[in-house]
Amino acid sequence: METTKANAAFLCNFEVMQILQQLKDNTQKKHKREGSLATVTYETVHFLQNSDCKNQSAQAIQKFLEAMKQFKLTKIEKLMMVNTPPRTELEIQLIVQESEERLSEEEVKKIIDLANEFLPPSDSI
Structure with missing residues (x-):
């Protein structure tokens, strides 16, 4: 795996979790496992599922970001608030x-x- 455009976009934890879950599901369907990639994917998804992003949705994040436009915050500050x-x-x-x-x-x-x-806050935290 190679990064083609560094910092092309910022992803929140919810988006990372969705991408990794899809990658994990596709890997399981093909029965191909690249040892370290499968481990990193599993561990990251497991971590994210125990964080606040497990209760988030794309619509809720979008509504939150819309509501945050009234404040003069940077993109990174808003991203940290979503995460x-x-x-x-x-x-x-x-x-x-x-x-x-x-x-x-x-x-x-x-x-x-x-x-x-x-x-909403996570139940496990």
Whole structure:
């Protein structure tokens, strides 16, 4: 496997999980297993299925990103919020660079509400 265009697009954990599940299913159907690829695929899917992305859907992510347009956040900050939805003010401070200057307290609370609405927490965490 070779990377043809580095950073052509950013993928969230949900998208990675979907791609790897398809790869895993196709590999199992063909009964061809490349040892290390099969192991990495299995372990990554297993990890992602135990994270918040297991409860996400493409539609929910799209709605969340639409709602986030009102805030002046970078693509990477939004991606990090999709991958690890913020549940507290501290988590927003860790995700958003200079959050105290860029976001008001009301905006921080609104982001947390949007994350809880569109990106529900995982039961296992």
